[in-house]
Every structure is written in structure tokens, then in C-alpha cells.
Amino acid sequence: MRHHLILRVITKLLVGTIVLFAFYVQFHGDFSPGGGFQAGVIMAVAFIIYGIVFGLEKVQQVFPPWLVHKMLALGVLIYAATGIVSLFGGMHYLDYGVFSPHHPEHGQHWGILIVEFGVGVTVTGVMVAVYYAFASRPPRMSDEEW
Amino acid sequence: MITALAVVRVTSLFATAMFSGVFSLLSAVLFVGLDAVDVAFTEAAVGAGISTVLVLGTLALTSRHEKPSKASPVVPLFVVLVTGAALVYGTMDMPNIGSDTSPAQTHVSPDYLExxxxxxxxxxxxxxxxxSYRGYDTLGETAVVFTAGIGVLLLISGLRRRREDDNESEEEGGTS
Amino acid sequence: MDSSTTWEFFVGHVSYWLFIVLMMTGLYIVVAKGNFVKKIVGLNIFQTSVFMLYISIGKVDGGTAPIYPVDLNIDPDVVYSNPLPHVLILTAIVVGIATTALGLALIVRIREEFGSIEEDDIVEIEQGIARDENERYRNATGNRA
Structure with missing residues (x-):
């Protein structure tokens, strides 16, 4: 898509905004609609739109596949490790009260933030990895055929 | 509604993908109407965004047009009508939409809300x-998403770095 | 049953019936169409209409989205819709896209193996393969089978 000037400029403007919005949705999820799942998808959309307009090589320089593959597993690990931390704190698995023994509410707040972060990381990783997998196959038809 | 019917008729798969995106967006609007803003948010991002991109990506890797099916549509139509009639019969016992005395409204959810x-x-x-309350559930869902992602990677990205030689010979065999 | 309760029943249920019609549209696409990509799209339509049915169960008349004011001073007069279906469907959507991606990946592989994504073609090819294998087996056993 080398020839689409408008698309390229608008994409450059949009990508930053989309990433910012993803972080907002991620960490503001307790107060407004949103959370890890949505934030992960929006974050992935930022990389996908960049990849579509500027080409796969460019986006893979920014966000290399090995990092994506690590993120896939890292998110689930963050989630599961949260549960194990609360086990060590003498509470039930995934009982977030452990993060702040005197104010269980604050602990819940922290726990939800951490867990949602784990979810977000995994979802971003999966969506970007799936996009890379589809896009890195040699296409069967050229752009003009569409 | 109309878009879903359009998906049935259209044979160009490109148009199918676009219609399904429009359908997702409209259903997101419906979810807002039903007070499910979180769900609407997800549906708009996932259904209209990612899944359209994925279907288009698949089309680029396969083919653009559908061949008209030779089988007659009578049997599927019969199956669909019977199933639909059974489901409609099932809804006869359901409470009115929006009623606040239905079982779904009176058992667990007031507890959660309070x-x-x-x-x-x-x-x-x-x-x-x-x-928090359903933390186990969400852990499970995350694991499912993770597993599906790994599955896609195994199926079509083929872990090229490790087995460069194997794959290349395979591909030569496949495309020739 | 007098006419006003019948009307109430109709209005209360007509949206369920619309969702069921949508569901059946999806099912029809899955069953009747031979193209695999179309089948996946049909499955998506089916899935989304199930979500609609599920969310509509959680709707309360005059209710609002289950999000409290930030200071948590809750006005007892405000009715909130049932948050539980929302939670279940939220995760279901994301799992749904993940499985859709898996299905599409399978389609790409099928296309590479068989050169087609039409069900009819693939059945034909598979029957051809089975016939060849039978032939070979018969030859190997010396036509005794």
C-alpha cells in the first residue's frame, strides 16, 4: 500500500491514539466499561492497522514475533501467579485480600488490576500472533484483484 | 437482521465478510440498548474489527468466490424450521423481556449487586x-484463548525458525 | 385469556423470536452452504444471536448499565440490570474470536492440502483417495478380499 498517502498519514496519527485508548481501557476498567479483554483487543488492533498499512516487516521491527510469543504465555502466568501469591499469604487461591491485609477492599482493587493486566497481555499476544500467522503466508492473489 | 439474510444470498465472500462486520456492529448497538455496555464494547472491537480482518486474511490466502452448492436446500431448510419451532416452543415458558421477577433476576444477581x-x-x-467473584472462570477463559493462539501458531506459522529445512522441502513438494 | 395479556405476552416474547430467527439463519448457513469460510461466518452469526438471547434475559425494565457512580453513593431508586450474563458473554465473545481464528487457520491448511475450500470438492477428493487405497489393498492381497 505504498501509494495510499492519506491512509499512511492518518494511520500514523491514529496508532498512538489507539494505544493510549487501550491503556485507558485497561487501567480504568474498574470505573467504566472496559477491562483486560477489550484493552487487549484494542491494543492488538493498533499493531494490526500499522501492519496492514505499512507492511508486515515494519510492524515486526516494532513488535518482534519472539516478543509476541513470550507475551502469550506471560499473561496467563501473571494471572496464575497472582493466585499463588495469595496462597502464600495464607488465603484462598485468587483471594486478592492478601495484597492489603488491613484493607481487603484495596487488596481487591490491586488484585483486579493485576489480573486484568495479565488478561490484557495474553489477549494482545494472541491477536497479534494470529495476525502475524495469517499475514506471513504468501498471498494467493495480488492487491489489484480485490 | 437484514444483513444476516444478505450473508445467505451473496456468493462473493468479500461481501460476506463485510456483511458479517456490519452485523457485529449492529448487534453491538443492540447490546447498548440492553444495558450491556461492556459486552457492546467487546463485540464492536472483536466482531467488527478483528474477526473481519481475520476473515479477509483467510480470503487472501484462499479464494474469493463461493461455488454455488449442488445439494438441494430442502433438507437443511427442514432441519432449521424444526429446530426453530422447538426453540420458539421453548420460549413460551420464559418470562417477559425486562421483567424484574424472573428467576434470573431474583437469585444470584441482587446478591452480587449488593x-x-x-x-x-x-x-x-x-x-x-x-x-474477583468469578476469577477461576476468567483464568480458564484466558487459558482457552492462550491455547487457541498456540493452536493457530502451530497450524499455520509452522515454527519456521527451528525447522527451516524441513519446512522448505515440504513447501516445495506442496506447491509444485 | 383476554386481549391485553395476549398483547403483553407477544410484546414480551417477540424479541426472543427474532433472536431465534437470527440463530436459525446462522444454522442454515452452516448446514446448507458448502464454502468453509461461509460456514464460519454462519457460526459467528449463530453465536452472536445466542449472546443477544442471553443478554436479553438480564435486561430489567427501566434499568441502567451495572456501573455505580465513582464515589459509590448508590441511589436506591436506580435499577441496575443483571450483570451476571454480561460477564459470561464478555468472556464468551473473546473465546469465540479465538476459536474462529483457529477455524480459519484450519481452512488455510485445508486449502493448502486440497487446493479447495468447498465441501463438495473435498468430499470428492477424499473419496478418490479412499478408492485408490482400496485398489491398492486389493492388489496387495491378491484379489482375495
């Missing part, structure tokens, strides 16, 4: 239930 204020202290009840 307790989450002082137990969790998070304004968005959906997030509170998702991450």
Missing part, C-alpha cells in the same frame, strides 16, 4: 464479578 459495593469497592460491577 455485596460488591463493600466487598470489592469497584464501581463497575461487571469487572468486579469478572475478575
Amino acid at each position: 455485596r460488591s459495593v463493600h466487598e470489592i469497592g469497584v464501581p463497575n460491577v461487571v469487572t468486579a464479578i469478572l475478575a
Whole structure:
């Protein structure tokens, strides 16, 4: 898509905004609609739109596949490790009260933030990895055929 | 509704993908109408965004047009009508939409709505239930998403770095 | 049953019936169409209409989205819709896209193996393969089978 000037400029403007919005949705999820799942998808959309307009090589320089593959597993690990931390704190698995023994509410707040972060990381990783997998196959038809 | 019917008729797969995106967006609007803002948000991002991109990516790798099916549509139509009639019969016992005395409204959910204020202290009840009360569930869902991602990687990205030689010879055999 | 309760029943249920019609549209696409991509799209339509049915169960008349004010001063007069279906469907959507991606990946592989994504073609090819194998087996056993 080398020839689409408008698309390229608008994409450059949009990508930053989309990433910012993803972080907002991620960490503001307790107060407004949103959370890890949505934030992960929006974050992935930022990389996908960049990849579509500027080409796969460019986006893979920014966000290399090995990092994506690590993120896939890292998110689930963050989630599961949260549960194990609360086990060590003498509470039930995934009982977030452990993060702040005197104010269980604050602990819940922290726990939800951490867990949602784990979810977000995994979802971003999966969506970007799936996009890379589809896009890195040699296409069967050229752009003009569409 | 109309878009879904359009998907049935259109044979160009490109148009199918676009219609399914429009359908997702419209259903997101419906979810807002039903007070499910979180769900609407997800549906708009996932259904209209990612899944359209994925279907288009698949089309680029396969083919653009559908061949008209030779089988007659009578049998599927019969199956569909019978199933639909059974489901409609099932809804006869359901409470009216929006009724606040239905079983779904009276058992667990008031409990969640009341307790989450002082137990969790998070304004968005959906997030509170998702991450805290049903934390096991969400852990499981994350694991499912993770597994599906790994599955896609195994199927079509083929872990090229490790087995460069094997794959290349395979591909030569496949495309020739 | 007098006419006003009948009307109430109709209005209360007509949306369920619309969702069921949508569901059946999806099912029809899955069953009747031979193209695999179309089948996946049909499955998506089916899935989304199930979500609609599920969310509509959680709707309360005059209710609002289950999000409290930030200071948690809850006005007892405000009715909130049932948050539980929202939670279940939220995760279901994301799992749904993940499985859709898996299905599409399978389609790409099928296309590479068989050169087609039409069900009819693939059945034909598979029957051809089975016939060849039978032939070979018969030859190997010396026509005794």
C-alpha cells in the first residue's frame, strides 16, 4: 500500500491514539466499561492497522514475533501467579485480600488490576500472533484483484 | 437482521465478510440498548474489527468466490424450521423481556449487586464479578484463548525458525 | 385469556423470536452452504444471536448499565440490570474470536492440502483417495478380499 498517502498519514496519527485508548481501557476498567479483554483487543488492533498499512516487516521491527510469543504465555502466568501469591499469604487461591491485609477492599482493587493486566497481555499476544500467522503466508492473489 | 439474510444470498465472500462486520456492529448497538455496555464494547472491537480482518486474511490466502452448492436446500431448510419451532416452543415458558421477577433476576444477581459495593469497592460491577467473584472462570477463559493462539501458531506459522529445512522441502513438494 | 395479556405476552416474547430467527439463519448457513469460510461466518452469526438471547434475559425494565457512580453513593431508586450474563458473554465473545481464528487457520491448511475450500470438492477428493487405497489393498492381497 505504498501509494495510499492519506491512509499512511492518518494511520500514523491514529496508532498512538489507539494505544493510549487501550491503556485507558485497561487501567480504568474498574470505573467504566472496559477491562483486560477489550484493552487487549484494542491494543492488538493498533499493531494490526500499522501492519496492514505499512507492511508486515515494519510492524515486526516494532513488535518482534519472539516478543509476541513470550507475551502469550506471560499473561496467563501473571494471572496464575497472582493466585499463588495469595496462597502464600495464607488465603484462598485468587483471594486478592492478601495484597492489603488491613484493607481487603484495596487488596481487591490491586488484585483486579493485576489480573486484568495479565488478561490484557495474553489477549494482545494472541491477536497479534494470529495476525502475524495469517499475514506471513504468501498471498494467493495480488492487491489489484480485490 | 437484514444483513444476516444478505450473508445467505451473496456468493462473493468479500461481501460476506463485510456483511458479517456490519452485523457485529449492529448487534453491538443492540447490546447498548440492553444495558450491556461492556459486552457492546467487546463485540464492536472483536466482531467488527478483528474477526473481519481475520476473515479477509483467510480470503487472501484462499479464494474469493463461493461455488454455488449442488445439494438441494430442502433438507437443511427442514432441519432449521424444526429446530426453530422447538426453540420458539421453548420460549413460551420464559418470562417477559425486562421483567424484574424472573428467576434470573431474583437469585444470584441482587446478591452480587449488593455485596460488591463493600466487598470489592469497584464501581463497575461487571469487572468486579469478572475478575474477583468469578476469577477461576476468567483464568480458564484466558487459558482457552492462550491455547487457541498456540493452536493457530502451530497450524499455520509452522515454527519456521527451528525447522527451516524441513519446512522448505515440504513447501516445495506442496506447491509444485 | 383476554386481549391485553395476549398483547403483553407477544410484546414480551417477540424479541426472543427474532433472536431465534437470527440463530436459525446462522444454522442454515452452516448446514446448507458448502464454502468453509461461509460456514464460519454462519457460526459467528449463530453465536452472536445466542449472546443477544442471553443478554436479553438480564435486561430489567427501566434499568441502567451495572456501573455505580465513582464515589459509590448508590441511589436506591436506580435499577441496575443483571450483570451476571454480561460477564459470561464478555468472556464468551473473546473465546469465540479465538476459536474462529483457529477455524480459519484450519481452512488455510485445508486449502493448502486440497487446493479447495468447498465441501463438495473435498468430499470428492477424499473419496478418490479412499478408492485408490482400496485398489491398492486389493492388489496387495491378491484379489482375495
